[in-house]
Amino acid sequence: MTREVIMLSPAAPVSMADEWYAIASPDHFWMEWRFRAIVHQLHKAGTLTPGTGGRFLEIGCGHGAFIQQLERDPAFITDGCDLNLYALQQIPPVKGNIYVYDIYKQEAEMLGKYVGVFLLDVIEHIDDDRSFLTAAHDHVQPGGLVVVNVPALQTLFSKYDTAAGHKRRYTRQSLRAALEASGLEPLHVGYWGLSLIPIALLRKLYLAFVPPEKVIERGFKPPAPIVNTLFKIWMKLEMAIFKAPPLGTSVLAVARKRAK
Incomplete structure (x- = not known):
């Protein structure tokens, strides 16, 4: 296991607030x-079953x-990349590069090289999200997966989005259109976090x-550990009741790279 950072490109500024990393632990309810x-x-x-030998x-x-969450299952090996060297240096030892x-x-x-790539709350930071998706799926084997998560509903766009470096929020339809325009075949595009919508409006x-x-801290950090625990209970209730929420604060997509 290693946390050595391999330099394939020069580090560069990214549209993301560094203070977010101090708050967004794997244990955070969101x-x-x-x-x-x-x-x-x-x-x-x-799809994406562990133990198949792919990375x-x-x-x-x-x-x-x-990556730390995914490695709860020891069969998964996931590499990670970013341009933010500061963020990468915060990663503890992991199995992947x-x-x-x-x-x-x-x-x-x-x-x-890869059987699948994850783009989790990334493309909303990119001006040209479609060219970025195209570049991303070039790293996937034919028939492999691209998993994308993005913030949902432009109505919820706030000072938090601006401070976090977001260019836009998505709907299920707009994310599907971006995936298809990038040459991907959507297998699932759906919302999650229905019960977080009123919280996001209040935020x-x-x-x-x-x-x-103070926007990032006040907008993302639970005010107390008990609040984080209560939101996790809320999460379990929603996921038990709503298998396919009609709306949510996020949109999640699973897409396949078409075989040539």
Whole structure:
């Protein structure tokens, strides 16, 4: 196990607030909710089963919270890449490789290498999300998977989105269109976090009165550990009741790279 950072590209500034990494631990209720939503859809689709000998890549992995969650199952090996060297240096020892890597550089050793890639709350930071998706799926084997999570509903766009470096929020339809325009075949596109919508609306109103330097902390950090625990209970209830929520604060997609 290693946390050595392999330099395939120069480190570069990214549209993401560094203070977010100090808050977004694998134990944070939202991080856990996202992880469970991803695992649920992958199991439902009968895809991305561990132990098949393939490697996965998380593009825009940041400080590696999702990689740590995925490694709860020891059969998974996931590499991670980002341009933010500060974030990558926060990753504890993991089984996969960690790269400073610009996917537009299309390094030969990385192309067609992976059975699946994860783009988790990444493409909303990118001006041209479709070209980024195209560059991402070049790293996947034919028939492999691309898993994308993005914030949902432009109505919820707030000072938090601006501080976090978001360019937009998505609907199920707009995410599906971006995937198809990038040459991917959507297998599932759906919302999660239905019961978080009123919380997000209240956050939007509250953050209008918060100074910019406090927006990330006040907008994402639970005010107390008990609140984090209560939100996890809330998560379990929603996931038990709503198997396919009609709306949510996030959109999750599982797509396949078409075989040539």
